[in-house]
Amino acid sequence: xxxxxxxxxxxxxxxxxxxxxxxxxxxxxxxxxxxxxxxxxxxxxxxxxxxxxxxxxxxxxxxxxxxxxxxxxxxxxxxxxxxxxxxxxxxxxxxxxxxxxxxxxxxxxxxxxxxxxxxxxxxxxxxxxxxxxxxxxxxxxxxxxxxxxxxxxxxxxxxxxxxxxxxxxxxxxxxxxxxxxxxxxxxxxxxxxxxxxxxxxxxxxxxxxxxxxxxxxxxxxxxxxxxxxxxxxxxxxxxxxxxxxxxxxxxxxxxxxxxxxxxxxxxxxxxxxxxxxxxx
Numbered sequence: 001x002x003x004x005x006x007x008x009x010x011x012x013x014x015x016x017x018x019x020x021x022x023x024x025x026x027x028x029x030x031x032x033x034x035x036x037x038x039x040x041x042x043x044x045x046x047x048x049x050x051x052x053x054x055x056x057x058x059x060x061x062x063x064x065x066x067x068x069x070x071x072x073x074x075x076x077x078x079x080x081x082x083x084x085x086x087x088x089x090x091x092x093x094x095x096x097x098x099x100x101x102x103x104x105x106x107x108x109x110x111x112x113x114x115x116x117x118x119x120x121x122x123x124x125x126x127x128x129x130x131x132x133x134x135x136x137x138x139x140x141x142x143x144x145x146x147x148x149x150x151x152x153x154x155x156x157x158x159x160x161x162x163x164x165x166x167x168x169x170x171x172x173x174x175x176x177x178x179x180x181x182x183x184x185x186x187x188x189x190x191x192x193x194x195x196x197x198x199x200x201x202x203x204x205x206x207x208x209x210x211x212x213x214x215x216x217x218x219x220x221x222x223x224x225x226x227x228x229x230x231x232x233x234x235x236x237x238x239x240x241x242x243x244x245x246x247x248x249x250x251x252x253x254x255x256x257x258x259x260x261x262x263x264x265x266x267x268x269x270x271x272x273x274x275x276x277x278x279x280x
Contacts, residue, residue, distance in 0.1 A: 033063070082191050
């Protein structure tokens with residue numbers, strides 16, 4: 001297989017990863033990084049990435065895709081009245097600061113260390129998705145005139161928002177999983193928490209992707225089309241299907257069984273996390 005035909009399987013794999021990531025992003029209020037990063041770790045070596053570069057390029061490229069999938073997802077949730085814009089504005093400065101710090105940390109660690117951090121983080125979040133399936137919660141749903149809490153304030157807000165940005169930059173995710181957990185713990189109904197969390201993706205991904213472009217600017221031998229640690233052709237392929245599938249995930253979030261969906265996604269995260277750690 002030579003020429004353009006040799007790239008077709010890679011393109012199809014990237015498009016498939018984008019579709020799944022977009023659907024999952026709309027469904028769970030996440031940026032899709034938990035899907036995109038493992039897929040890119042498998043695909044990027046076939047595009048010329050070295051073993052040491054691959055996880056950094058995967059995380060940076062994932063963040064670039066989240067800019068678009070997050071915007072698409074949050075618009076779909078907003079049309080259903082499920083986004084707290086005031087909360088997003090309040091969190092934004094601290095999230096951005098944490099994201100920049102995360103990019104700096106990523107520049108200081110090896111590829112193996114970053115992959116291990118990703119795997120451990122994925123396993124941690126798997127527990128979040130699986131636990132409600134074992135012990136269902138009874139969080140209230142939105143209702144007309146209902147007073148909704150759903151966010152910390154003061155020092156707790158600063159710590160949680162900054163930590164969300166830092167961890168998201170290291171994992172190449174949109175921070176939706178962390179934000180959804182925090183908001184539901186503080187009493188926000190699950191559908192509103194998911195919709196609001198989806199808006200964090202772009203707030204995290206813009207400075208995050210920019211940071212990975214900068215820290216990788218001096219790297220040589222990166223895959224074709226890379227700007228620092230962001231591979232633009234891979235990002236474009238993923239974004240193409242992700243933005244199409246994100247609204248489908250949003251619609252499914254309001255129709256399908258949350259227990260079943262969370263269980264399937266939690267099991268996937270366990271597989272992805274174990275695989276990432278075992279391959280180091």
